[in-house]
Structure formats: C-alpha cells, structure tokens
Amino acid sequence: MMHKKLRLFLFVFLGVLWLAAGNAADWLEKKSEHFIVYFNQDEKFAQAVLDGAEKDYRQIAYDLGYARYSEFWTWDKRVKIYIYPDRSSFLKATGQPAWSEGMADYKNKQIVSYVWGKNFIESLLPHEIAHLVFRDFVGFKGEIPLWLDEGVAQWAEAAKRKEIKGLIQRYFQEDNLLLVSDVMRLNIENLKGKQGLLIRATRTKDNKGGVLFLSANNLVEIYYLQSVSLVGYLIEKFGSNAFSGFCRELRDGKSVEEALKIAYPLRINNIQEFENGWREYLKAGG
C-alpha cells in the first residue's frame, strides 16, 4: 500500500503537471479556408481574429500579386494563430522579450499573440500575415533586405497608412529623408541604443546634396517610414503584377538592383533611378 504522504505528494505533483499542461492542451479551435485560430476563452475575439485574418489575407495576396498562388495556404498548409488569454501567459509560453506583443514564425507558419483588442486585429494581424505571405513568396534562399520585408509588412497595416503618408510628407518637406542607397546599406540592428548624433548624407527636395544629424532612434524611425514608403511607391505606381515579378526575381537570387531592373524595365534601371522616381512620387503627394 502506498504511504499516505507519498500518495498526497503524487496527487499534488500530478495536479501541478496538469495545470502546466493545461494551457496547451485546452486549446479550442476555429477554422477557415486559410487559417486555424487556437484560443482558450474569448470566443468572440477568436472569431473576429479569424474573420480579420481572411480579409487581410485576400487583400495582401492581391496587393502583392500573390493571389494566383493562394492554394499553397489551404488545408494542412493553413496558418495557425495562437491567442493566449493574457500577456503574461504569452510571454511565459514563448520566451519572448518583455516588450513583445506577438511573433510570427515563418518556418512553421504560425502567429502567436494574446488577447489585446483592436490593435491585434488592425495592426499585428495584417503585419504578421504580410510577413508570412511575403516570405512564402520569396522563399528563404534569396537575400531579402530588412527594409523590404518590413516595408511590405507595414504597408499591409491599411489603418495606419494615412498617418504614415502624412509623416513621410513632413520628413520630405523638411528635407529629413535618407538616401535610398543608404536605406539599402544600413544595418539597423547595429544602431539600436547608440548614443550621440549620427551623420548621414541626404538629398533635399530641390535635389541638392546635404547632411543629416540624427539620433539613433530618429534614424531608425525614418528608416522604417522610408521602407513602407518605398514599397508603397512600387505598388501604387506600377501595380501588383510588376511587384510580384520583382519578388520572383528576388526569390530566384537576384540582387535588389537587378530585380528592379528586370521587373520595371525602362522605369528603374538602378538604385539612383529608384530614388529619383520615389522622390517624384513624394513630390506628387505620394
């Protein structure tokens, strides 16, 4: 016969195990054509996420010229979205840094976050779905620069687009934008947290050379704004078919400059022409 104390201990121990496993084992799920949402409690929120995800997917696939390839995302290839009930359980389960609001796992086609209302559906969801669609499209072999990856993801946050365009216009009018060639070269990761002012070359709206003195934070902010503006320029000015052609060239291992040249013949032959065209677009209010 088992000792009473041992029995009690085992009982408590198993109880703790059950609690620890409970989070993962108790997932409820909702499915649609391209997504499976896993959630614990808030069914209404889960449904809103599922509906939002399908809507975003269709818009993003259309914008990036990806719509024809969408069968890759159905059935067992569906993207899984995990919604933890609160921030602390999300952080605990994923080991993400404390500032993280969510994560996208490209390889396993998963989005993981927690119940946090409007911003989840308006920002995080389209942003992360765009990362996944784009990555699916360009693959893992080619060198995909950060500005392009983040530009595509931010462009998908349609609710923020007006605000971003307003900010870009302000920076343009104040002659505070970076050179496109600089955006393509910058390693943002190395800049985070750097002290003092950084000096970068620039071009004014009247096409004169100049210099910018920026804090690291300022530089990172401009970099992200410019990234989305460059993607917006390509999509709004030349359409989604040309953009998907550009992505295909990148997937096949071409550099950004070569891919631009092939996808936008006679319009963009090199980075300088990319810069010129983008500045014309800004001048016209883009």
Ligand SMILES: [Zn+2]
């Ligand atoms: Zn992102």
